[in-house]
Amino acid sequence: MSVPFYVSPEQLMKDKADYARKGIARGRAVVVLAYEGGIVFASENASRALHKISEIYDRVAFAAVGKYNEFENLRVAGVRYADLRGYSYDRGDVTARGLANAYAQTLGTVFTTGPKPYEVELVVAEVGRTPEQDQVYRLTYDGSVADEHGYVAMGGSAEQISARLGERWRAGMSLEEALRTAVDALGSDAQAEAAGRGPRRIAPDQLEVAVLDRARARRTFRRLGGPVLARLLGEAGAGAPDAPAGPGAPAGPDTPAQPAG
Amino acid sequence: MPGSSSFTDFVREHAPEVLPGARRLPGAVPLAGPGAVPGGGPGAGQPPHATTIVALVTADGVVVAGDRRATAGNVIAQRDIEKVFPADDHSAVGIAGTAGLALEMVRLFQVELEHYEKLEGALMSFEGKANRLSAMIRGNLGLAMQGLAVVPLFAGYDLDARRGRIVSYDVTGGRYEEVDHHAVGSGSVFARGALKKLFRPGLSSAEAVRVAVEALWDAADDDSATGGPDLVRRTWPVVAVVSAEGYRRLEQEELSAVVEGVVAGRTGNPGGAPALAGGTGGTGGTGTGAGTGTEGQGVQR
Numbered sequence: 001m002s003v004p005f006y007v008s009p010e011q012l013m014k015d016k017a018d019y020a021r022k023g024i025a026r027g028r029a030v031v032v033l034a035y036e037g038g039i040v041f042a043s044e045n046a047s048r049a050l051h052k053i054s055e056i057y058d059r060v061a062f063a064a065v066g067k068y069n070e071f072e073n074l075r076v077a078g079v080r081y082a083d084l085r086g087y088s089y090d091r092g093d094v095t096a097r098g099l100a101n102a103y104a105q106t107l108g109t110v111f112t113t114g115p116k117p118y119e120v121e122l123v124v125a126e127v128g129r130t131p132e133q134d135q136v137y138r139l140t141y142d143g144s145v146a147d148e149h150g151y152v153a154m155g156g157s158a159e160q161i162s163a164r165l166g167e168r169w170r171a172g173m174s175l176e177e178a179l180r181t182a183v184d185a186l187g188s189d190a191q192a193e194a195a196g197r198g199p200r201r202i203a204p205d206q207l208e209v210a211v212l213d214r215a216r217a218r219r220t221f222r223r224l225g226g227p228v229l230a231r232l233l234g235e236a237g238a239g240a241p242d243a244p245a246g247p248g249a250p251a252g253p254d255t256p257a258q259p260a261g
Numbered sequence: 262m263p264g265s266s267s268f269t270d271f272v273r274e275h276a277p278e279v280l281p282g283a284r285r286l287p288g289a290v291p292l293a294g295p296g297a298v299p300g301g302g303p304g305a306g307q308p309p310h311a312t313t314i315v316a317l318v319t320a321d322g323v324v325v326a327g328d329r330r331a332t333a334g335n336v337i338a339q340r341d342i343e344k345v346f347p348a349d350d351h352s353a354v355g356i357a358g359t360a361g362l363a364l365e366m367v368r369l370f371q372v373e374l375e376h377y378e379k380l381e382g383a384l385m386s387f388e389g390k391a392n393r394l395s396a397m398i399r400g401n402l403g404l405a406m407q408g409l410a411v412v413p414l415f416a417g418y419d420l421d422a423r424r425g426r427i428v429s430y431d432v433t434g435g436r437y438e439e440v441d442h443h444a445v446g447s448g449s450v451f452a453r454g455a456l457k458k459l460f461r462p463g464l465s466s467a468e469a470v471r472v473a474v475e476a477l478w479d480a481a482d483d484d485s486a487t488g489g490p491d492l493v494r495r496t497w498p499v500v501a502v503v504s505a506e507g508y509r510r511l512e513q514e515e516l517s518a519v520v521e522g523v524v525a526g527r528t529g530n531p532g533g534a535p536a537l538a539g540g541t542g543g544t545g546g547t548g549t550g551a552g553t554g555t556e557g558q559g560v561q562r
Contacts (some may be wrong), residue, residue, distance in 0.1 A: 055379055076264075081380045083268055087372045088279040219375075 015162035016117045019143035023119030024066045029155035030123070031185055032063055032148075034134050034168060038127045038214040042182040043155075045208035053210045055221035057082040057094045059127050061212050065155030066120035066141075074103060074122065091218075096126030100137035100145055108143025115140050121154040127212035127220055131171070157189035164188040164199075175211065179232050183207065204230045264469045268376035268506045269369065269397070270438065274386065280314050281401070286387055309338035311363060312354030313448035313480040314414045314485040316340075316427045317318040317460055319469040320420040325353040325424035326473035328448070328481060329496050330488030331360050338490060345499040346507040349374040352390055352417025353501045357446030362404065362454065362517035373397075387419040391428045391436055399434030448480025448487035452548050454535075455479035466502045473500060474523050475533055482531070490520045 006142040030043040034124055041053040041063045052071075053063045055076050064071035081102055086094045103122060111117040119199045122139040136148040151169045164185040173181065186207075187199035216222070224232065265271060272280055309331040327344035330337060338360075345369050346497040354370060356363035373393055377385050385393070394415050403412055415428040427439040435549045440462050444452035455476040464472065472492070477498050481489035490497050497516040502509050511519075526532050 002347060051382065054382075076380060080268075080271055081375065083376045083379075084272060084279075084371055087272070087368070088276065089267070202452070 004173050012110060013180050016111060017142065020111075020117040020119050024121050024141065025156050025158075027065050027155050028151055029157055029161050029186060029189065030063045030238070031161060031165065031182045032123045032125060032136060032152045033165070033172070033173075033178045033182055034131060034136070034150055035173045035175055037175055037211075038135060038220065039125050039136065039212045040175065040178050040223065041125075041208075041210045042122075042179065042186060043208045044186050044202055044206055044207050047208075051208060053208055053223075054079075055167045055210075055219070056099065057086060058091055058125070058218055059212060060096050060099060061096060061125055061221050063123040063125070064120055066118070068116045070124065071120040072119075074120065076108065077106070078103065078124075093129075096135045100124045100139060103139050104143045104145045106143075107141060111142040123148075123152055123154065125212060127214050131214075140249060153185065155190070157192070157193075159247065160189055160193055161185045176232050179209065181227075182209075183233060204233055231259060264373060266377050266380045267393075269393075270321065271376075271389065281369060288457075298543065303330050307333040307336075308409065309333050309342075309360040310486065311342060311344045311356050311358060311360040311446070313444060313446035313477060313484065315418040315444040315449075315452045315456060315473050315476045315480075316355065316414055316439075317456060317464070317469050317472060318425040318427060319466050319502075319504075321425070321466055322502065323353070323416040323427060324466060324469040324473050324500065324502050325355050325414070325416050325488075326470070326477055326498050326500040327355045328488045328498050329491070330481075330486065335485075336395070337488075340488065340494065341496050342388045342548040343499050345501050345510075347373070347510075348390060348394075348415070349382070349384070349502070350507045351503060351505075352387070352415065353415075353508060354394065354501050355414045355445070356411065357413070357449075358410040358411040359404075361411055362401060362431065362497050363413065366411055366413070366485045370397060379506055385452065386421060387417060387426060390417070391415055395430060395434045395436045397434075398432065402433055412445050414443060416503065417429055420505070420506055423505070444476065444480070446480075446487070448477075448484035451483045452476040456560045458535075466504065466543055470502065470516075471499055471519055474498060474516075474519050475492065477521055478527065479533070490524065492524065 003231065021125065028044045030041065033040050041061065043052045050068060050245070054075050057245065060082060062078055063077055064075065080098055081099060081191045082094045103124065107118055117124065118141055118167045120141060124137045124139065124230045126135045133171055136152060138146045138148050138152050150171065151165045153165055165181065168181045183202055184199050187202050192200045207229065209223055209229055211224060213222055258260065269280065273547065283561060310333065311331050312328060314325065314327045317324055319367040325345050331339040342360065342434050345353055348354045348370055354367055354369060356539040370393065374385055374390060394413060398411060406545070410432045412430055412432060419426050427443050429437050429439050429443050429445060442456040444456060456472065459472045459475055477487070478489055497520050500511045500516060502511065
């Protein structure tokens with residue numbers, strides 16, 4: 001009769017954590033930065049269809065790294081949670097804190113009881129009426145929640161990128177400054193460190209960028225891409241206006257106007 | 262599969278109690294159903310009723326307008342009700358029928374479209390939106406048969422076809438695409454007459470706004486359940502312009518100019534007969550009048 005090997009709980013958790021961490025570190029990073037007019041999300045992502053950054057609700061957005069199918073499941077669950085809450089209560093009752101708690105429960109349960117932990121790390125961010133009211137929560141594979149201020153980096157080379165952000169980020173940056181800081185940090189990964197020639201240059205078409213724009217009335221989430229993004233990343237002091245998009249920007253699924261009520 | 266992209270389907274499975282259709286009325290109830298005006302006074306036992314909506318296709322999209330009156334029997338239940346809403350960025354929905362049910366339907370419809378958009382990362386097609394609304398109306402058929410009907414008018418800019426489109430419905434959820442213009446609600450008969458005379462293809466949005474306000478005036482003129490512009494309270498109809506650029510509700514000041522133009526045009530010319538000769542090709546209501554009060558009858562552009 002075979003007796004199963006005894007594995008101590010410490011060892012079991014450690015193995016699971018190592019497994020999840022390895023999976024997360026394999027992917028490209030996502031950075032989230034507070035700027036004067038809201039919160040900006042950026043990631044190196046060549047795909048136009050498989051997003052790492054998504055809208056959840058009026059003032060709440062979601063960013064994730066790790067396994068796509070796992071965080072996509074969590075994203076869909078988040079949109080459903082938010083829409084159901086907003087529909088049965090009020091749109092103002094959907095908060096990042098509530099969503100972060102729901103995610104923490106799910107991630108924690110999967111980590112302790114599932115056969116394998118989710119290999120994901122998430123950020124749930126909510127843009128407030130003022131910069132002081134902005135909320136950024138970071139959730140790790142085991143369901144722990146951290147309340148972040150200013151900036152977050154997660155995914156591959158998160159340490160190097162975070163260090164770079166720590167050097168350059170300050171409160172009250174303009175969108176252009178924040179975006180350049182974000183792209184510079186994304187380029188300062190382990191690969192660039194090994195090459196020793198400073199940050200890699202990342203072309204705008206390799207970037208997935210979105211903002212939660214404090215100035216917008218209802219749905220504050222907006223993707224930035226194409227010419228708008230290129231202009232924002234252009235030379236400093238080129239006199240580019242602060243607004244994320246010109247008035248003639250084509251309206252698409254991610255550039256909603258502000259319907260009332 | 263992670264389930265449907267439809268918010269309604271999701272809610273029906275997980276929280277059916279919050280859906281409008283989940284509340285069944287006990288048996289055959291008289292008209293004094295839920296939401297009825299309480300008490301024993303005039304209008305008692307009648308749920309508020311929303312009335313006239315007009316929509317017309319323009320060169321750039323559509324214009325949708327609704328008056329501001331809700332009635333309960335012979336009582337005015339509300340003077341400033343809003344009956345035209347953005348369904349999403351490129352469509353509008355106007356409501357006629359039982360106000361409470363209609364407002365709830367619009368709210369669900371808005372969430373339905375936004376939910377799909379967020380989950381799929383793509384906009385629903387115009388046909389898709391029209392069909393979703395159709396299904397919601399059909400879901401209300403039981404109540405409609407008890408006298409609590411909801412009949413919306415759906416209009417918007419079709420991003421694929423690159424033109425404005427109007428869809429009307431009946432209480433069973435039947436959907437019918439309308440050409441050029443349409444009106445629903447108790448004053449619609451009169452509004453349609455006005456639209457027929459004032460509409461021409463390729464109207465600019467500004468001209469169409471004028472036509473819409475003229476049509477609502479005609480509806481209010483003959484239908485007691487439709488409210489005209491309230492000059493005392495400065496309550497104007499809700500007018501929305503939907504084009505490729507999106508949904509835009511006209512501001513109060515912008516509308517004031519149009520409404521004042523219509524009022525001036527109708528002064529001494531209550532039927533709003535267009536100029537028979539030497540007309541400026543205006544959009545109606547620019548008549549020469551009966552020779553009185555010619556001042557202030559100018560064309561409002």
